[in-house]
Amino acid sequence: MNQWRRRAIRVAAAYGFIPALLCGAYLAGTWDGANRGVMLAVVLVMLVFAAGGWLAANRLSESRLWWRVPLLTGALVNLAGDTALGLLDGGAAGPLGTLVPASAVFLAITVPPRAFLGFSVLSVLAYAILVFCGDPAPPGYAMVHLLAYGAAAVLCLRHSTVLASLRRRLSHASRTDPLTGCLNRRGFDERVATELATGRTTTLVLLDLDHFKSVNDAHGHQAGDDLLTWAGHELLAEVRDTGAVGRLGGDEFAILLPGSDADEAGEIVTRVRERLAGATPSSLGFATFPVDAGDAEALSAAADRALYRDKSSHVRQVATAEQIGHARTQVKGNGPAATVAKGERRRHSIAGPGWMAMAQTLIALIYVGFFTEHHDHRAGMAAICVWGFAGGLAVVTGADWLSRARAARPLMLAFATSSFLSCAAIAALDGGVDGPLGVGMLLSIPLLVLGMRTSVAVPVSAVAAGLYTLVAVTVGDPNPWYVALNLIGTAATSFACAVQGRAAARQRRMLTRLARVDVLTGVLNRRGFAERFTALPGTGLLVVDLDKFKQLNDAHGHAAGDDLLRWVAQTLRASVRPDDLVGRLGGDEFVLLVNGNANTVATELRAALAERTGAGIGVAIAGRDGDGFDSLYTVADARLYQEKLSRPASYSAAAGL
Secondary structure: OHHHHHHHHHHHHHHHHHHHHHHHHHHHHOOOOOOHHHHHHHHHHHHHHHHHHHHOHHHHOOOOOOOHHHHHHHHHHHHHHHHHHHHHOOOOOOOOOOHHHHHHHHHHHHOOHHHHHHHHHHHHHHHHHHHHHOOOOOOOHHHHHHHHHHHHHHHHHHHHHHHHHHHHHHHHHHOEOOOOOOEOHHHHHHHHHHHHHHOOOEEEEEEEEOOHHHHHHHHOHHHHHHHHHHHHHHHHHHHOOOOEEEEEEOOEEEEEEEOOOHHHHHHHHHHHHHHHOOOOOEEEEEEEEOOOOOOHHHHHHHHHHHHHHHHHHOOOOOOOHHHHHHHHHHHOOOOOOOOOOOOHHHHHHHHHHHHHHHHHHHHHHHHHHHHOOOOOOHHHHHHHHHHHHHHHHHHHHOHHHHHHOOOHHHHHHHHHHHHHHHHHHHHHHOOOOOOHHHHHHHHHHHHHHHHOOHHHHHHHHHHHHHHHHHHHHHOOOOOHHHHHHHHHHHHHHHHHHHHHHHHHHHHHHHHHHHHHEOOOOOOEOHHHHHHHOOOOOOOEEEEEEEOOHHHHHHHHOHHHHHHHHHHHHHHHHHHOOOOOEEEEEEOOEEEEEEOOOHHHHHHHHHHHHOOOOOEEEEEEEEOOOEOOHHHHHHHHHHHHHHHHHOOOOOOOOOOOO
16 A cells, blocks of 8 residues: 555655656747746755655655645645746747646646645646736637646546556455455455454454354355355444454354453354354354464464363254255345456446547537637537547447447547547547647547556557648648647647556456455355356266365364365366366365366366365356256255265364374
């Protein structure tokens, strides 16, 4: 997190350097102009603040509370400096007049949304100062620039907010068990580390469902899943306001009770035991930090020892069919909902340029309608606006289909080409790039860079910049500094968008992997396997269940069981093709989707696993036994238990035991 805060501070500082350096170069090239000494002083102040933010980024990023202060202060200094420079240089239509509205686009991707609302108001006021206190601008110029840059800023903010929301939900998914809705092992371990770091008294409770393996053997894995889901919901309901609940694997749950001592924890354990007894009797043990242990590992070991003392102190019972049926009715249709829709990021990235095209052409149409009454090319400009709006509307309404279509990339490239050509044509008809509509040729670039891959965004942006330069050279007689500063300013903002977009993409890829991979074994978890499952005719679904895994845990502890599960996952992956899927659904249950002869693969897997454990394997063939995961799983699960009943189960022998 410190790294992310440090990068945000430095990106903001870098953007403070950019307008200051651009203005410095502009002042050097136009030193004979008015107010150059005062403008140079403003530039130096902006450079000092930017340098201070960059150099202090490491120290400032360490504070969760105050790290935004330099970010917001730097943004205020830049906005004030941009306003002063634009006003001293002549106003809104001068070469430096676009600094204020352009800064809003950058702020949209660097400051928090609530802060951006305040900055947007300040930006409008600052631009009003340029318009009313500076030299007169061409009719409609200020209106078009204010609305166009405002639309670009809002759409960049919307895109960044959507991606931030997606990352938050992916982060939640990467820490949540998809079956029960509790924290998974990774999420729970992080929560334990956070609580122990505070130094306050904290109790860890571990619990196992009694004879859960017998439930799976007698009633199938679906019944076991229903029981686990019910147990998770009951635990969450009991301690939701006072602690955290995690499913560490199989039928092993954990409860963290921050601020509770042994007496308070004992009362909660009693309530939990009574609550679960209605459907799945359980064994529980707990330990308190720092009384019983001084770190997370020792605390877990102490709670584990207490758990096994509890196991040996009472007669453990097996959940009955009636109890399982009751649990099933309680959780039916109440499982954890998917937190991130497949293709969501791509859909928003596709829709963004469409919204931008609609906004730009609507603003241009307003300009044409109110400010070009006697313009020779009024009809042509209006026709281009209608065409551009229709194209943007088509992309927005078809974003969902495009996000799934193989032809999405060429279609979006065609749309981008059409949009930039339309902007170039309308700017040429309006008199050139320094006219009110010239700004439209550059405004889409930051949004494209923010949402598209670099390999696509860079050439598209280069084409747009080339078109802008071509129109500048061939139409009208714009100030060369106006053209250069707009191009370089857009490039700088686009680079900042690219940095933010690439950082967000890296984080999103990491979280996507964590949300779909079992944290203990490294193979796909239930969510990841279900998302990648594609049953072509002839492919085989294999369900693997280890023999007497529960007895191994009871005799040697969960650490020995975890070691065996990791070895099994590695063995399964090494025994099948690279493109075959391997997943762990929970506990000691693994599942594979393989090409080729599934029965032969099953035989080879039994031989490979026999080095350390016996295993039952059930096989279902797509097309013959079903098509979807649920139907194939039901068949494979039934065959698994038919096989287990036909042979004696062997004891799992963990390495080193």
